[in-house]
Amino acid sequence: MISPQALALAQELVRMNTVSANSNLELIHFVRDALRTLGVASRLTFNADKTKANLFATLGEGKPAGVILSGHTDTVPWDGQDWTVDPLSAAVQDGRLYGRGSADMKSFIALALANAQAFLDSAAPFAIHFAFSYDEEVGCFGVRELIADLRDAGIRPLACIIGEPTGMVPAIAHKGVYRYKCCVRGKEAHSSLTPQSVNAIEMAARLIGKIRDMAEGFEDNEPRYEGFDVPFSTASVGQFHGGIADNVVPRDAEFRYEFRDLPTADVRAMQQAVLDQARALEPGMQRVASDTGFRFETICEIPSFLGSVDDPVTRLAQRLSGEKGTTLVAFGTEAGLFKNAGIPTVVCGPGHIAQAHQPDEYASLDQLARCEAFMRGLAASRSIA
Ligand SMILES: [Zn+2]
The missing domain is CATH 3.30.70.360 (Alpha-Beta Plaits)
Incomplete structure (x- = not known):
């Protein structure tokens, strides 16, 4: 069962209209403010006209390096689609969270944020980073600024988990x-x-x-x-x-x-x-x-993405998700950009791509619960892999 607090957070993010054509600052400021109350500072990197931002934050400041939890904040639009629920309603029905972005991919972001205190309390020897980007759906544009900022700031994360909807099965390759x-x-x-x-x-x-x-x-x-x-x-x-x-x-x-x-x-x-x-x-x-x-x-x-079953981050995702295997996905993600920046990467998140970009997009509460267990397991981890 997903905790009520985490589900409420996922609903709150789904209710924010962050179609790629719009500003995502409402969501970014919400996350920034939530982290600030926990004493965590955020690095924001903006687009040219400052209407959109990426957020990067480190939970566990002082630890040598960390694992990135990465998600894009923007969604595709729903013009002309036949929805039976309001795309911004975040309705919970029949064991599912409905709404644009519920699967792709606000639930992952919400579950990361819901576990922020657990990451801060973690005795793990590595930090957890949040990397939440803009304009992924229109060409993975935002995250390039975020990755450049990390390089300029000398921040060298150990690994990256991208929470695109894979049904919580670790994915190690996609095409470009x-x-x-x-x-x-x-x-x-x-x-x-x-x-x-x-x-x-x-x-x-x-x-x-x-x-x-x-x-x-x-x-x-x-x-x-x-x-x-x-x-x-x-x-x-x-x-x-x-x-x-x-x-x-x-x-x-x-x-x-x-x-x-x-x-x-x-x-x-x-x-x-x-x-x-x-x-x-x-x-x-x-x-x-x-x-x-x-x-x-x-x-x-x-860029295409090719991880490896032998990467520690793949084994970490397998252990935390309880999945023994790995999969390939048909859709593009930011994974190739993180990998090309020298950060071992895996794609693993709740919900299924079959429901993404569709009318009545949803993620099942069962998938959200599996992702919550993944986050809790990460907070309790003592090593990568
Ligand atoms: Zn996506």
Whole structure:
């Protein structure tokens, strides 16, 4: 059974609207103030216009280094979704906590906070850090500032547990998500005069064909990484815009595409192959008009994550969750960013991704109770692993 106090805290966080487009400061200030009453100071790092913040705090100041409990404070929106409960109501029904963020991932944050005093009282030889970020759902942007701040401040945590919803099963790998926008500038003309034009849609299509060929190449040739739903890297085009009329050769076209790379794949080489193809097409375009060509923008680059069953933090998560095995997850998280900063990382949190981002998102009270036991076990731990 989850304690009433921890459940109330999870409800309180769910009731705060922290859709990524909004400020998350209500939640961050709430956590900061709660920690302050326990005598714990928080480090806040802000976005450019100071409307959003990350929070980092150390419980057990003076201990040599610690274990990070990491969660993102933002949620996806619910526009157009058919909910039978108010997404901000945090209703408890049928053994479930309902609401946006209940699974992804405010319950984990609430359970960490509910155990703050236990972490302070802990006799463990390591500290516990809270790392609560903004703008994870739109590209893991906030946590980069937080990680840079730790580096600048010389804070070197021992390990990181990311409480994304894995059903409390430790996850040790996920693919990356790399998204780009390609803007094609051609030259317009009456469609009866095509030799005097550069058709932006057709040039875009050539590049899209390249991306499709690459995707088929991954499927045919890439060494498999068993355990993922799709055990090879994928590429796809998600949006396309172009053209104004049937009889006008289009000057502009724009498309967005993504790679979801295996942890064992080279995603930089994937994007480079697209850039190379664009550079190869440009001379032919520029023979007609010099200001034509391709321009690329990065939408997001969320690195893949590959932990290890042998990492002490994986064994710690197994012990605290009571799970003997590990899993892989299909979704991106901040794990690759922490791992790439030299911090051994595992993903383990309450609720299931199948309910995340959906109408009537929920986390079962049973999952919350398992996460609470995990936190209490962590406070009682005398070593990592
Ligand atoms: Zn999440």
